[in-house]
Amino acid sequence: xxxxxxxxxxxxxxxxxxxxxxxxxxxxxxxxxxxxxxxxxxxxxxxxxxxxxxxxxxxxxxxxxxxxxxxxxxxxxxxxxxxxxxxxxxxxxxxxxxxxxxxxxxxxxxxxxxxxxxxxxxxxxxxxxxxxxxxxxxxxxx
Amino acid sequence: xxxxxxxxxxxxxxxxxxxxxxxxxxxxxxxxxxxxxxxxxxxxxxxxxxxxxxxxxxxxxxxxxxxxxxxxxxxxxxxxxxxxxxxxxxxxxxxxxxxxxxxxxxxxxxxxxxxxxxxxxxxxxxxxxxxxxxxxxxxxxxxxxxxxxxxxxxxxxxxxxxxxxxxxxxxxxxxx
Numbered sequence: 001x002x003x004x005x006x007x008x009x010x011x012x013x014x015x016x017x018x019x020x021x022x023x024x025x026x027x028x029x030x031x032x033x034x035x036x037x038x039x040x041x042x043x044x045x046x047x048x049x050x051x052x053x054x055x056x057x058x059x060x061x062x063x064x065x066x067x068x069x070x071x072x073x074x075x076x077x078x079x080x081x082x083x084x085x086x087x088x089x090x091x092x093x094x095x096x097x098x099x100x101x102x103x104x105x106x107x108x109x110x111x112x113x114x115x116x117x118x119x120x121x122x123x124x125x126x127x128x129x130x131x132x133x134x135x136x137x138x139x140x141x142x
Numbered sequence: 143x144x145x146x147x148x149x150x151x152x153x154x155x156x157x158x159x160x161x162x163x164x165x166x167x168x169x170x171x172x173x174x175x176x177x178x179x180x181x182x183x184x185x186x187x188x189x190x191x192x193x194x195x196x197x198x199x200x201x202x203x204x205x206x207x208x209x210x211x212x213x214x215x216x217x218x219x220x221x222x223x224x225x226x227x228x229x230x231x232x233x234x235x236x237x238x239x240x241x242x243x244x245x246x247x248x249x250x251x252x253x254x255x256x257x258x259x260x261x262x263x264x265x266x267x268x269x270x271x272x273x274x275x276x277x278x279x280x281x282x283x284x285x286x287x288x289x290x291x292x293x294x295x296x297x298x299x300x301x302x303x304x305x306x307x308x309x310x311x312x313x314x315x316x317x318x
Binding site for chain 2 (some may be wrong): 040043053054057058060061080081082083084085
């Protein structure tokens with residue numbers, strides 16, 4: 001994982017023939033953004049990782065917007081307006097997908113509730129069983 | 143209550159959910175266009191067949207328009223070409239070509255060999271108009287209504303089947 005992350009900038013440079021931007025801050029933002037956008041032509045990769053036609057055009061667009069002074073948010077919104085949420089590799093929170101985000105938590109709470117009920121039932125059963133045994137004992141003695 | 147009832151109901155719900163999702167997922171339309179229901183992006187681009195002239199998308203206002211994104215490098219475009227010619231024959235829509243990341247000479251050759259289904263062809267050499275239209279490959283085909291709203295998009299080939307099943311009902315439904 002660490003190795004992959006370390007290799008990523010090198011790979012990106014190998015695929016992206018454009019020279020780095022003169023401003024290192026802009027270059028960092030550009031690199032960050034292109035690693036967040038999905039190549040829709042190839043679908044498994046970011047636009048930073050492929051020489052596909054689509055990725056080349058999107059990289060150029062991001063580069064131009066960064067140089068022109070657009071914020072990261074504006075670049076993301078520009079892409080979402082045209083291609084939809086799917087272009088973002090890290091999906092945004094929205095009402096429509098909120099259940100996806102909440103589902104793991106709900107499952108966890110549900111699981112804990114079920115486990116708690118089962119354990120309590122078992123303890124109660126055990127208690128009544130013991131009580132039965134005790135009363136049997138008493139009956140036997142009398 | 144039977145102790146299997148709850149898991150069974152949960153399982154049945156999952157089956158229904160997956161079933162619906164599978165049924166509703168149209169093939170190849172993995173990326174639903176974000177632009178459906180939105181105003182079609184405007185463009186002014188060079189005209190492929192008339193040197194020095196431009197194609198202005200404002201010219202299509204008031205008519206049903208099909209915008210077909212194509213390139214000579216695209217195999218599926220060749221496959222759908224015959225259908226496009228038929229749609230032109232039918233004469234129900236204005237057909238606009240968006241020649242995407244192509245060579246002018248190759249594109250002209252292609253049209254003189256295979257026939258020209260388009261009223262006009264705009265040249266998008268750098269793919270900038272394509273980004274505005276949310277295009278990520280070719281062929282892609284948009285249906286724009288007379289008010290200038292994108293009402294449908296097909297990624298991949300236009301076929302006689304999807305033309306009849308998806309495009310025509312929208313055009314004819316609005317005419318009624």
